Amino acid sequence: MPTHTLHEPARMPLAEHLRELRNRLIKAVGAILLVTVVASLFYKQLIAFLIDPLPGCAPGRLADAPDGERCGLIALNGLLSPFTLALKVAITAGVVTASPVWLYQLWAFLVPGLHRNEKKYTLAFLGAGIPLFLAGAAVAYWSLPTTTRVLISFTPDTATNVLPVDDFLDLATRMVVVFGLSFELPVLLVLLNLGGVITARRMSGWWRPMLMGIAVFAALATPSTDPLSMLLLAAPISLLYLGACAIAWGNDRRRASRSHER
Incomplete structure (x- = not known):
């Protein structure tokens, strides 16, 4: 007979946890x-969709940007470079588009550690996690013109910035994934709180180092030096x-009320 109650989740042995993690990873991947x-x-x-926000540049030719910079996109060199670029873009699309599946697998792995009456709240947060990830990816795509314009503005007036396609797509794909994952921070914190790992008091006590860490992360994740790009990531x-x-x-508070009732 199982010994756990409605308020006490069942405990699985380590081997079963590892098998569960393996199965969830297989499904997500x-x-x-x-x-x-x-x-x-x-x-x-x-690739055309990702290149579209690049201001003042066009594949295969030079173009004048509205604010006077000049830049152009050049083809890749090397036999394997086009294949590597196509694979990178396809994987990024896979991570973004399949986010409902791998976010669900993450939730399903964490659910056994939660109380039954808390699982319904976790399912609601799963529903929030998917649009949050997609919203982060959308913010990254929307901020690409500002980011690239600032970076291109460092080009000397007498020079033309000849930009390899793979350099820009590295920047675009990295920003899309990083922004999307960073928007999952609240979902992760709430899941840890529901699982009893951290309390609200501890989370609130972290506000100074957390906000500082968010600002530093935004500065590192956005390669441009303008404050607008950093604000677009740090503020949300x-x-x-x-x-x-x-x-x-x-x-x-709900958990404390239930404890007093018992």
Whole structure:
């Protein structure tokens, strides 16, 4: 007979936890690979979509930017470079498009450690995690013109910035994934709170180092030196962190009320 109660989640041995983690990883990676294969059939359209925000540049020719910079995109050198670029873009599309699947697998792995009456709240936060990831990716894509314009502005007036396609796509794909994952911070914090790993009081006590860490992370994740790009990343994450603290306070109060009732 099982010994756990409604308020005490069942405990699994370590080997079973590892098997569960393996199965969830296989499903998550499988979904990403499946979407990657499909996206690889449209890699030229995906590359064109990522290049579109680049201001004042066009593939194969030079163009004048509105504020006077000059830049142009050049083809890749090397036999394997085009294949590597197409694979990178397809994998990024796979991670973004398959986010509902791998976020669900993450939630499903964490659910056994939660109380039954808390799982319904976690499912709601899973529903928030998917649009948050996609919103972060959208913010990254939207900020690409500002980021690239600032970087190109360092080009001397008498020179033309000849930009390799792979350099720009490295920047674009990295920003899309990093922004998307960073927007998952509140979901992770709330899941840890629901699992009893951290309390709302501890989360709130971290606000100074957390906001400082968010600012440093935004500075490192956005390669341009302009404050606008940093603000576009730091401000939403900071607000989401404060929102997670508020949700955690509410959950801790409900948990304390149930303890007093018993």
